[in-house]
Amino acid sequence: MTRDDLLLRRAVDADAAEAAEVWLRSYTAALPGVVRAHDDDEVREWFQYIVVPERETWVAVAGSAVVGVLVLDDGWVDQLYLEPEWRGRGLGDRFVELAKERRPEGLELWTFEVNGPAQRFYERHGFAEAERTDGRSNEEREPDIRYVWRP
Template identity: 65%
Template sequence: MTAVGTSPPVLLRRATAADARAAADVWLRSFAAALPTVVRPRTDEEVRDHFRHVVVPRCETWVAQAAGGEVVGVMVLEETELAQLYLAPDRRGCGIGDRFVALAKERRPAGLSLWTFRVNTPARRFYERHGFRAVEWTDGARNEEREPDVRYVWEP
Protein backbone atom coordinates (compact mmCIF):
# COMPACT_ATOMS: atom_id res chain seq x y z
CA MET A 1 0.00 0.00 0.00
CA THR A 2 1.15 3.50 -0.79
CA ALA A 3 -0.07 6.66 0.90
CA VAL A 4 -0.67 9.58 -1.44
CA GLY A 5 0.19 13.06 -0.25
CA THR A 6 -3.11 14.81 -0.90
CA SER A 7 -5.53 16.34 1.52
CA PRO A 8 -7.53 14.50 2.71
CA PRO A 9 -5.22 11.50 2.53
CA VAL A 10 -5.73 8.96 -0.24
CA LEU A 11 -4.38 5.42 -0.17
CA LEU A 12 -3.35 3.44 -3.26
CA ARG A 13 -3.96 -0.28 -2.82
CA ARG A 14 -4.65 -3.42 -4.84
CA ALA A 15 -8.30 -3.79 -5.71
CA THR A 16 -10.33 -6.65 -4.30
CA ALA A 17 -13.51 -8.21 -5.66
CA ALA A 18 -15.45 -5.93 -3.31
CA ASP A 19 -14.02 -2.87 -5.15
CA ALA A 20 -15.18 -3.86 -8.64
CA ARG A 21 -18.41 -1.86 -8.69
CA ALA A 22 -16.86 1.26 -7.14
CA ALA A 23 -13.94 1.09 -9.59
CA ALA A 24 -16.34 0.71 -12.52
CA ASP A 25 -18.38 3.65 -11.26
CA VAL A 26 -15.24 5.83 -11.11
CA TRP A 27 -14.49 4.74 -14.69
CA LEU A 28 -18.03 5.63 -15.80
CA ARG A 29 -18.03 9.07 -14.15
CA SER A 30 -14.55 9.90 -15.39
CA PHE A 31 -15.24 8.75 -18.95
CA ALA A 32 -18.44 10.82 -19.10
CA ALA A 33 -16.67 13.93 -17.78
CA ALA A 34 -13.44 13.66 -19.80
CA LEU A 35 -14.76 12.22 -23.06
CA PRO A 36 -18.29 13.55 -23.66
CA THR A 37 -17.98 13.20 -27.47
CA VAL A 38 -16.78 9.58 -27.41
CA VAL A 39 -19.52 7.00 -27.85
CA ARG A 40 -19.22 4.09 -25.41
CA PRO A 41 -19.97 0.68 -26.94
CA ARG A 42 -21.01 -0.80 -23.56
CA THR A 43 -23.84 0.07 -21.21
CA ASP A 44 -23.15 1.02 -17.60
CA GLU A 45 -24.11 -2.49 -16.47
CA GLU A 46 -21.83 -4.09 -19.08
CA VAL A 47 -18.95 -1.93 -17.82
CA ARG A 48 -19.68 -2.97 -14.24
CA ASP A 49 -19.84 -6.65 -15.27
CA HIS A 50 -16.53 -6.28 -17.14
CA PHE A 51 -14.85 -4.86 -14.03
CA ARG A 52 -16.39 -7.57 -11.84
CA HIS A 53 -15.60 -10.56 -14.08
CA VAL A 54 -12.52 -9.49 -16.05
CA VAL A 55 -10.68 -6.38 -14.86
CA VAL A 56 -10.41 -6.93 -11.12
CA PRO A 57 -9.92 -10.72 -11.07
CA ARG A 58 -7.63 -11.01 -14.12
CA CYS A 59 -5.60 -7.78 -14.21
CA GLU A 60 -3.34 -5.96 -11.80
CA THR A 61 -5.93 -3.47 -10.63
CA TRP A 62 -5.26 -0.69 -8.12
CA VAL A 63 -7.67 1.74 -6.51
CA ALA A 64 -7.23 5.09 -4.83
CA GLN A 65 -9.23 5.05 -1.61
CA ALA A 66 -10.11 8.29 0.16
CA ALA A 67 -10.55 8.68 3.90
CA GLY A 68 -13.88 7.11 4.73
CA GLY A 69 -13.41 4.32 2.19
CA GLU A 70 -14.65 5.97 -1.04
CA VAL A 71 -12.87 4.73 -4.18
CA VAL A 72 -11.81 7.84 -6.13
CA GLY A 73 -9.46 6.37 -8.74
CA VAL A 74 -8.60 3.19 -10.61
CA MET A 75 -5.48 2.04 -12.45
CA VAL A 76 -5.13 -1.21 -14.39
CA LEU A 77 -1.89 -2.79 -15.55
CA GLU A 78 -1.95 -5.59 -18.11
CA GLU A 79 1.55 -6.94 -18.65
CA THR A 80 3.52 -3.89 -19.85
CA GLU A 81 0.45 -1.80 -20.68
CA LEU A 82 -1.05 0.89 -18.50
CA ALA A 83 -4.50 -0.19 -19.64
CA GLN A 84 -6.64 2.18 -17.56
CA LEU A 85 -6.15 5.22 -15.37
CA TYR A 86 -9.32 7.03 -14.36
CA LEU A 87 -10.06 9.43 -11.50
CA ALA A 88 -13.29 10.72 -10.03
CA PRO A 89 -13.83 14.06 -11.80
CA ASP A 90 -13.64 16.02 -8.54
CA ARG A 91 -10.24 14.41 -7.75
CA ARG A 92 -8.40 15.46 -10.92
CA GLY A 93 -5.46 17.74 -10.23
CA CYS A 94 -4.95 16.45 -6.67
CA GLY A 95 -1.83 14.37 -7.38
CA ILE A 96 -3.52 10.97 -7.47
CA GLY A 97 -2.80 10.45 -11.16
CA ASP A 98 0.84 11.39 -10.58
CA ARG A 99 1.06 8.75 -7.85
CA PHE A 100 -0.61 6.14 -10.03
CA VAL A 101 1.91 6.76 -12.83
CA ALA A 102 4.80 6.58 -10.36
CA LEU A 103 3.41 3.28 -9.08
CA ALA A 104 2.99 1.94 -12.62
CA LYS A 105 6.62 2.80 -13.40
CA GLU A 106 7.72 1.14 -10.15
CA ARG A 107 5.71 -1.99 -11.01
CA ARG A 108 6.97 -2.03 -14.64
CA PRO A 109 10.52 -0.61 -14.44
CA ALA A 110 11.47 -1.92 -17.90
CA GLY A 111 8.86 0.30 -19.58
CA LEU A 112 5.18 0.88 -20.22
CA SER A 113 2.85 1.62 -23.09
CA LEU A 114 -0.69 2.96 -23.19
CA TRP A 115 -3.39 4.15 -25.55
CA THR A 116 -5.47 7.28 -25.19
CA PHE A 117 -7.96 8.96 -27.48
CA ARG A 118 -6.64 11.81 -29.58
CA VAL A 119 -9.47 14.07 -28.37
CA ASN A 120 -8.31 13.59 -24.76
CA THR A 121 -5.84 16.48 -24.81
CA PRO A 122 -5.56 16.75 -21.00
CA ALA A 123 -4.60 13.05 -20.76
CA ARG A 124 -2.09 13.41 -23.58
CA ARG A 125 -0.45 16.39 -21.84
CA PHE A 126 -0.47 14.45 -18.54
CA TYR A 127 1.31 11.42 -20.01
CA GLU A 128 3.79 13.57 -21.92
CA ARG A 129 4.60 15.42 -18.69
CA HIS A 130 5.40 12.01 -17.17
CA GLY A 131 7.89 11.09 -19.88
CA PHE A 132 5.65 9.12 -22.24
CA ARG A 133 6.15 9.79 -25.93
CA ALA A 134 3.68 9.31 -28.77
CA VAL A 135 4.76 6.56 -31.15
CA GLU A 136 1.63 5.59 -33.12
CA TRP A 137 -1.57 7.31 -34.25
CA THR A 138 -4.58 5.39 -35.56
CA ASP A 139 -7.96 6.16 -37.06
CA GLY A 140 -9.69 4.17 -34.30
CA ALA A 141 -10.55 1.15 -36.44
CA ARG A 142 -8.99 -1.20 -33.84
CA ASN A 143 -10.75 0.10 -30.70
CA GLU A 144 -14.32 -0.55 -29.57
CA GLU A 145 -15.25 3.10 -29.65
CA ARG A 146 -13.99 3.60 -33.23
CA GLU A 147 -12.31 6.78 -32.00
CA PRO A 148 -8.91 7.94 -33.31
CA ASP A 149 -6.26 7.21 -30.72
CA VAL A 150 -2.57 7.50 -29.98
CA ARG A 151 -0.16 5.00 -28.43
CA TYR A 152 2.40 6.25 -25.94
CA VAL A 153 5.48 4.54 -24.53
CA TRP A 154 7.66 5.20 -21.53
CA GLU A 155 11.15 3.77 -21.46
CA PRO A 156 13.42 4.35 -18.46
Protein backbone atom coordinates in the same frame (compact mmCIF):
# COMPACT_ATOMS: atom_id res chain seq x y z
CA MET B 1 -8.63 15.54 1.91
CA THR B 2 -5.23 15.79 0.28
CA ARG B 3 -3.06 13.59 -1.89
CA ASP B 4 -1.28 12.38 1.25
CA ASP B 5 -4.58 11.21 2.79
CA LEU B 6 -5.08 8.72 -0.03
CA LEU B 7 -4.35 5.04 0.22
CA LEU B 8 -3.27 3.25 -2.96
CA ARG B 9 -3.81 -0.49 -2.71
CA ARG B 10 -4.52 -3.55 -4.81
CA ALA B 11 -8.17 -3.91 -5.59
CA VAL B 12 -10.14 -6.77 -4.10
CA ASP B 13 -13.36 -8.27 -5.45
CA ALA B 14 -15.42 -5.99 -3.21
CA ASP B 15 -13.93 -2.92 -4.97
CA ALA B 16 -15.19 -3.87 -8.43
CA ALA B 17 -18.53 -2.05 -8.20
CA GLU B 18 -17.03 1.21 -6.91
CA ALA B 19 -14.16 1.05 -9.40
CA ALA B 20 -16.64 0.63 -12.25
CA GLU B 21 -18.61 3.66 -11.07
CA VAL B 22 -15.41 5.74 -10.97
CA TRP B 23 -14.65 4.61 -14.52
CA LEU B 24 -18.15 5.52 -15.71
CA ARG B 25 -18.16 8.99 -14.12
CA SER B 26 -14.61 9.75 -15.25
CA TYR B 27 -15.20 8.62 -18.84
CA THR B 28 -18.37 10.73 -19.05
CA ALA B 29 -16.57 13.82 -17.70
CA ALA B 30 -13.35 13.45 -19.70
CA LEU B 31 -14.74 12.16 -22.99
CA PRO B 32 -18.23 13.66 -23.45
CA GLY B 33 -18.09 13.40 -27.24
CA VAL B 34 -16.88 9.80 -27.40
CA VAL B 35 -19.64 7.22 -27.70
CA ARG B 36 -18.89 4.27 -25.42
CA ALA B 37 -18.90 0.83 -26.99
CA HIS B 38 -20.54 -0.72 -23.90
CA ASP B 39 -23.44 0.34 -21.71
CA ASP B 40 -23.17 0.93 -17.96
CA ASP B 41 -24.15 -2.59 -16.97
CA GLU B 42 -21.63 -4.13 -19.35
CA VAL B 43 -18.89 -1.94 -17.85
CA ARG B 44 -19.92 -3.02 -14.34
CA GLU B 45 -19.81 -6.70 -15.33
CA TRP B 46 -16.43 -6.21 -17.03
CA PHE B 47 -14.98 -4.80 -13.79
CA GLN B 48 -16.57 -7.53 -11.68
CA TYR B 49 -15.64 -10.54 -13.80
CA ILE B 50 -12.53 -9.48 -15.74
CA VAL B 51 -10.77 -6.31 -14.61
CA VAL B 52 -10.51 -6.82 -10.86
CA PRO B 53 -10.08 -10.61 -10.74
CA GLU B 54 -7.84 -11.04 -13.81
CA ARG B 55 -5.75 -7.87 -14.12
CA GLU B 56 -3.42 -6.01 -11.82
CA THR B 57 -5.93 -3.48 -10.56
CA TRP B 58 -5.14 -0.72 -8.06
CA VAL B 59 -7.55 1.65 -6.36
CA ALA B 60 -7.10 4.96 -4.62
CA VAL B 61 -9.20 5.17 -1.48
CA ALA B 62 -10.10 8.43 0.30
CA GLY B 63 -11.84 7.68 3.58
CA SER B 64 -13.92 4.68 2.58
CA ALA B 65 -14.56 5.73 -1.04
CA VAL B 66 -12.75 4.55 -4.15
CA VAL B 67 -11.73 7.72 -6.03
CA GLY B 68 -9.39 6.33 -8.67
CA VAL B 69 -8.50 3.17 -10.52
CA LEU B 70 -5.35 2.01 -12.31
CA VAL B 71 -5.23 -1.21 -14.31
CA LEU B 72 -1.96 -2.70 -15.51
CA ASP B 73 -1.99 -5.51 -18.06
CA ASP B 74 1.52 -6.79 -18.76
CA GLY B 75 3.46 -3.72 -19.95
CA TRP B 76 0.35 -1.64 -20.55
CA VAL B 77 -1.47 1.01 -18.56
CA ASP B 78 -4.83 -0.46 -19.54
CA GLN B 79 -6.98 1.98 -17.54
CA LEU B 80 -6.33 5.08 -15.46
CA TYR B 81 -9.50 6.88 -14.37
CA LEU B 82 -10.16 9.31 -11.52
CA GLU B 83 -13.26 10.75 -9.94
CA PRO B 84 -13.68 14.08 -11.77
CA GLU B 85 -13.21 16.14 -8.59
CA TRP B 86 -9.87 14.39 -7.96
CA ARG B 87 -8.33 15.48 -11.28
CA GLY B 88 -5.50 17.97 -10.87
CA ARG B 89 -4.83 17.00 -7.25
CA GLY B 90 -1.82 14.70 -7.71
CA LEU B 91 -3.64 11.37 -7.72
CA GLY B 92 -2.86 10.66 -11.38
CA ASP B 93 0.80 11.48 -10.67
CA ARG B 94 0.84 8.89 -7.87
CA PHE B 95 -0.74 6.27 -10.11
CA VAL B 96 1.86 6.87 -12.85
CA GLU B 97 4.67 6.65 -10.26
CA LEU B 98 3.20 3.34 -9.08
CA ALA B 99 2.89 2.03 -12.64
CA LYS B 100 6.53 2.89 -13.35
CA GLU B 101 7.61 1.15 -10.12
CA ARG B 102 5.61 -1.95 -11.06
CA ARG B 103 6.87 -1.95 -14.67
CA PRO B 104 10.40 -0.49 -14.52
CA GLU B 105 11.21 -1.92 -17.96
CA GLY B 106 8.67 0.40 -19.60
CA LEU B 107 5.01 1.04 -20.27
CA GLU B 108 2.66 1.66 -23.15
CA LEU B 109 -0.87 3.02 -23.30
CA TRP B 110 -3.52 4.31 -25.68
CA THR B 111 -5.45 7.54 -25.35
CA PHE B 112 -8.04 9.03 -27.64
CA GLU B 113 -6.87 11.81 -29.95
CA VAL B 114 -9.63 14.10 -28.61
CA ASN B 115 -8.31 13.78 -25.05
CA GLY B 116 -5.80 16.64 -25.00
CA PRO B 117 -5.56 16.76 -21.18
CA ALA B 118 -4.54 13.07 -21.08
CA GLN B 119 -1.92 13.63 -23.77
CA ARG B 120 -0.40 16.55 -21.85
CA PHE B 121 -0.50 14.52 -18.62
CA TYR B 122 1.32 11.51 -20.08
CA GLU B 123 3.85 13.65 -21.96
CA ARG B 124 4.62 15.48 -18.69
CA HIS B 125 5.39 12.05 -17.21
CA GLY B 126 7.88 11.13 -19.91
CA PHE B 127 5.64 9.21 -22.30
CA ALA B 128 6.35 9.80 -25.99
CA GLU B 129 3.94 9.45 -28.87
CA ALA B 130 4.73 6.29 -30.84
CA GLU B 131 1.76 5.84 -33.17
CA ARG B 132 -1.52 7.41 -34.28
CA THR B 133 -4.42 5.46 -35.73
CA ASP B 134 -7.74 6.32 -37.32
CA GLY B 135 -9.59 4.30 -34.66
CA ARG B 136 -10.43 1.29 -36.82
CA SER B 137 -8.85 -1.03 -34.23
CA ASN B 138 -10.66 0.20 -31.13
CA GLU B 139 -14.24 -0.51 -30.14
CA GLU B 140 -15.21 3.16 -30.08
CA ARG B 141 -13.90 3.73 -33.63
CA GLU B 142 -12.21 6.86 -32.30
CA PRO B 143 -8.79 8.07 -33.54
CA ASP B 144 -6.19 7.31 -30.89
CA ILE B 145 -2.55 7.67 -29.93
CA ARG B 146 -0.20 5.05 -28.52
CA TYR B 147 2.28 6.39 -25.97
CA VAL B 148 5.44 4.68 -24.76
CA TRP B 149 7.56 5.27 -21.66
CA ARG B 150 11.04 3.78 -21.47
CA PRO B 151 13.34 4.41 -18.48
